[in-house]
Amino acid sequence: MPEILIKNGFVYDPLNGVDGERMDVAVRDGKIVEKVGRGKKIIDASGMIVMPGGVDIHSHIAGPKVNSGRMLRPEDHFRDVEVKTEKTRSGVGRSIPSTFTTGYRYARMGYTTVMDPAMPPLKARHTHEELNDTPMIDKASYPLLGDCWFVLEPLSKGLIEECAAYVAWTMEATRGYVIKLVNPGGLEAWGFGRNVRNIDDTVPNFNITPREIIQGLCRVNNLLHMPHTIHVHTNNLGKPGNYTTTLETMKCVENLANGDKPVIHVTHCQFSAFKGDDWQTFESGAEEIAKYVNAHSHVTTDMGQVVFGDTTTMTADGPFQYILYQLSHNKWINSDVETETSTGIVPFKYKRSSFVHATQWSIGLELALLIKDPWKIFMTTDHPNAAPFIHYPKIVSWLMSRTAREKLMKKINRRAQHKSLLPTIDREYTFLELAIATRAGQARSLGLKQKGHLGVGADADIAIYRIDPENVDPSKKYRLIRRAFKRAAYTIKGGEIVVKDGEIVKSVSGKTFWVKPETSSSLKEIVPRLKEKFEDYYTVQYENYVVPEHHLAVSCPVTVKAEV
């Protein structure tokens, strides 16, 4: 591995307080170092910007439902074929790319870490097999725990520590990274054809409310000292008027905050910021959400930005996907994962001419621009739900340029134009804010200490874009920005140049992060009880459920000291 010196680039490294200074970055053995010796490879980055490699906190890139989506949509793939080259494997793209293509396309945009946000614990093995085949990026997966019986049973009895023990065991068994909640309580109800209406509705058969599940798992998260907060897909997602539920969800963990540290991440917030009583009176609730987030430090969110066009929606929120099927009458998949969670997939087309879709487009940007602190809102599309991740450069241009927003604004539904808050917002992201929203903020929120910055000792994941910030005004030259972010001049992954001028020059396999909680030995007591439950509830035996560590291509455990 040669030493690399990146010379004269404009460096944006928010975590170390570097804002566009012209400086050199040195790389040795996959890490950023003070300086390098002779025999180094020099990259002349003059007239270019240098940022840490991109981090994506929420992108469905692997797992059984992603694969089902691939099988459901041959028409999505056949126009977008990647031919095999000497360095890369063949594949197909569009809204649900094949695993290799996913890795290549992220790397081309300068992304180096991507998180898969929804892994049914039972399907962990499949998810990790797909992640093993996703090259170029470091990754992790979030097990879905908000409706798992192992969690609901102790929580309904108020046994937080016992619940924490189960969660700790699940993290290790499934090699998961974050506690993920999807429509907490609602998915369990969906197993019986029902749903929960608000966060104080009782979950059938469990005598527990979504509020108790969210608070309980938030306490568990604190007990285990997990690197990230709980990652919540709210109840009532995708329904008009749901912004009140979202605010309730944020409020219910207010008193669990410890200082300024966030305790809850409300993901793809755009889908949870709808106002109005029905689709006719539908409007944006971004202002209310932004007001709350601006005033509180315990919440982080991500955008879930809609980009117009054809995509495939897929979430663990089975009831929501059923509603989406009824709206679109498209082909669909819905499935139940034993005692754990559910899944739904519906192909969907976001149309500019549609009032609802155009308003959704507006809501995402309103959130990103009205929430003042970029450390609290990150750039995502909830790939592929609101748009495939290949559209990130477009979103960058909308964030950085009012002109770019206004240009598209003229083409969208008239009623949506009049109701949108965007014309009243002048804010444009700076390069530093963009670096926070696309890498530093996400890495800090995920607790990835070696990612998202260029300080000495950090992983040498670096993206270099062909933009000269001294001479280019992103507000006016938004097309240039779009082009530059589409094809990184260089992407460096783990100290190796993997992309040059938007083309893959080397294929590398990334690490898989997972949380290894260090618990007291008494927790081993739960294993016999677990085995009994596997006999009672599952089609799978305890022994076959656990994913062995050697099943991961490059395993990277993150040890946490748990308080149980």
Next chain:
Amino acid sequence: MSPKYLFKVPVEAECVSPDVFAGKNLEEIGSLKLWEGNRQRSLNDLFYIEGDGPDTPEKLTIQVLGDVHKVRRIGAGMSAGEIFIHRDAGIHLGEEMRGGKITVCGNADSWTGAMMKDGVIEVKGNAGDYVGAAYRGSVKGMRGGTIIIHGNAGNELGCFMRKGLIKVHGSVGQFAGMHMKNGTISVGGNSEGRAGAEMTGGKIVVCGSVPSVLPTFSIDSLKSKAKINGEEATGPFYLFIGDITEEGEGKLYVSQASNPHLKLYEQYL
């Protein structure tokens, strides 16, 4: 143009189209790239090419001689001009074409005119399955233009058809006009059954016999003739409306004379 040898593996020849050939000299045309199996070749390696071409695709005619039944996607996406194939053509002929005309003197294979938007395809012989159909998984079938087949056609003719005309002088296989939304299919010969399954609109006329009509169609009336884009087919025809499972309003005309076994429907008129 004519092939230099008998192709053993499929050749992907979407470059054989008046839009691509127009304004190029023989050398440039010869160096166009295409795939033979898993190898990329140039057109010159596979075909003898001669002639002179006008600059605009409208005036250009491509004559394809010899056996090209392994050559796929001829005329894919073409918008003007003409292609004349003297013998059999391969699959995906005229896929997504937007205009112009393709004539095949021999037989055409499956997916002929798949997802076409406009233009004319005329096949003197038989055609395979999925004529004018949508690609797998897609709901956008034929959206305009005309396909005329003088011989027989295979299964799932006009699957997900949305507009345009498919005229088959011979017989068709099963599921003609499946998922059809609009447009017209006319069959001179027989249908092997299940015509119009899950159709929501459009018109299918079968002048020959059908084994049976799907139970999800209801009889509407007895018509003396059926209109097919200006022309008329003389009946009398039974007119069925369906497919009820899709709340469809598609029209299925079935000849009375060729189908005496459908007489039992007359009691419901």
